[in-house]
Amino acid sequence: MAFFDRLRRKKQDTKIQPVEELVCEESLLEEAIVPAVDLSGPEETICEPVDAMASEPFDEDSMSGQDEADEEDDQQVEGKKGFFSRLKLGLTKTRKNIGEKITNLVKSNRKLDDEFWEELEEILIEADVGVNTSLELVKSVRDNARRQKMNESSQVMALIQEEVRKLLDSSGDLSLRSADDKLTVILVVGVNGAGKTTSIAKMAYRFKNYDQKVIIAAADTFRAAAIDQLQIWADRVGVELIKHQEGSDPGAVVYDAINAARARKADILIIDTAGRLQNKNNLMKEISKIRKVIEKEIPGAPHEVLLVLDACTGQNAISQARLFEEATGVTGIILTKLDGTAKGGIVLAIARELEMPVKLVGIGEKMNDLRDFDPAAFAAALFDEEE
């Protein structure tokens, strides 16, 4: 069963208001772009954990309440409409957004000539979708359009959305897997600076709000002060951190963490690893070894191996996905920093070449800025036609 379904049910069973249901049908990407509207200053961000902690998790109203009061009114009155207007506001700040450009292109009521299709390709390439994937996407839209005897650009909109959604949907199960009744182990890997540690903190916060007992393992024993960084996060979230000295063996940290998690009857163990470039053979072997330690201790674990990927990464992300997959058996991607101008189009290329699903997205600096990935919403928001 999908992880969050299980958690949700658990919540409902225990008669706790399932707060996130409110926004469930709201598209993810809409939310994703919202923080760009009023990216809060330092005093509102994670630096004041008290604020973030105090707000109900995943509750849109309280989130906007933190941000701007007048917008909150807007949203309450207009409901879904308010959401769109916030989304639009976000888009105006990131003018070069591909969704907008495509909308312009498709709306311009042009003939479906070569130039039109070329422009479409260009827009996708500029979103880091990659040359091959862009060409293929456009080709299949083009074939479809011809088959359905379309001759105006505005008709193409639905087709493009459909293609993008199909590509992302077909890349595998989008929910997080878990152990049925025992400890769930999540291994987090990625290159330097992708956002592993922050994503782990957000994940822990999220699980904790589902009444899960979470333990974090500080297996990044290499980078200066990485353990301190994780400790600060663990304290803020209010979960336990298993750590050794800087420079110690990460395998040993993991081993200890598993035993500690068992002894303390934890539900979820999240393992932070040191960032490493995928072409460093020895470091990749080290992370394979970490995986083996987990496998040996708990058959069937790790239940998730999540590759953290910076949304601004270009074509190199394919190499990252491939080599980390070989070394650790990646089960999904966390796409971080989607609140910038980068659109993370590379996940389309990864979905196409490696069938690796995106499971979570990071959309801001606050604790609750880690969301489920929703391909339909991703596609819809990219090609949003709303005025």
Place this chain on the structure above:
Amino acid sequence: MAFEGLSDRLQDVFRKLRGKGKITEDDVKIAMREVRLALLEADVNFKVVKDFISRVSERAVGQEVLQSLTPGQQIVKIVYDEMALLMGGAESKLNLTSRTPVVFMAVGLQGAGKTTTVAKLGKNLIKQGRRPVLVACDVYRPAAIKQLQVLGEQTGIPVFAMGQGNPVDIAKASIEYARSNNRDIVILDTAGRLHINEELMDELKNVKAAVNPDEILLIVDAMTGQDAVNVAENFNKDLTLTGVILTKLDGDTRGGAALSVKAVTGCPIKMVGMGEKLDALEVFYPERMASRILGMGDVLSLVEKAQANFDEKKAKEMERKIRQQEFTLEDFLEQMQQVRSMGPLQDLLGMIPGLGKQLKGMQGEFDEKEIIWVEAIIQSMTREERRNPALINGSRKKRIAKGSGTRVQDVNRLLKQFEESRKLMKQFADMGHKKGKKGGMGPLKFPF
């Protein structure tokens, strides 16, 4: 796959055209499409590619190319020249001359590698005889100050920190600190931020206004895609950058972001981060980056690395041995140890033109551990056997395998590899010799 070099691609294109009597403008167009694809796959920004292609096309259509016997190579050369030109021609140095203390400021997105780069920069400056101080202006990210302090300890550079105060105040106070503590360079480590976050960008403007830095360096992750241009444009608009430092270039990224950033902002790339160690910060050479983006290998870097690590006399002797085929397993062992001192084998091989493509298939084969095995095998041989591998018969092989804890197959494989590399080396050596006579790069001293 995506990462084949431009040279290979163009050769494919022109092989198809070989039947034709001459190359036409249309053929050049086809070639330009390949160039375009190669650049896009290297993450060069889309608009930059467009401009670039139109400029190169103009030159390529000219007489010299169409009538040349090797149009493919001619076009690669034009592309390469134009690209090196675009990236600024010669290398550009950090501005260290003005006043005391000199002030550097490092800015960039989250996770670009600012803090690490600041420490590397400090270490680099110490080597040049300067006395830097690192300043912790990242008051937001948890443990960022601690990270800088740990790095400061590792490099022996003092770190100025004022806790979670106001970055502007910290920057101002750090100048005073430098003056009263006899430090001549102040390097400010600022918090990572999004280029569209106005509030945080304003903060940087205020820091700039307060301390008027001599260098404002944008730290850019070499793996960045098309968005690199937006980021650089925004930072440049708000802060007027003086240079760029490219990080994580020791990965397998092509680094097209470099070209894009330079083309759009005009800011020179001054340094590149090449590894996790704190001395892995190198001067940026535009021509070499051009080679890398095009997948043409980086012979110059390789030669330089070899020169830095090899004993001139020994190398000469080795060269003679190679040419006269006196090369023995003993030399092989010694060479291998020297090569290892140059850095990870895979990095070195990646610098050899044409090898980039093959390397993909060999991932994992060039393993440092395997070298340890090879060493063990050779060391289990008698001196006689090392000098004359032909001696090694079945029972000797068994003994060697036993002695080194390997299998007879491993011994066989090593002997075969040795024979092959001996042939290869002769070719290399001859090639280098000829070039050397022409007064080119001088004799190549490749030991493998």
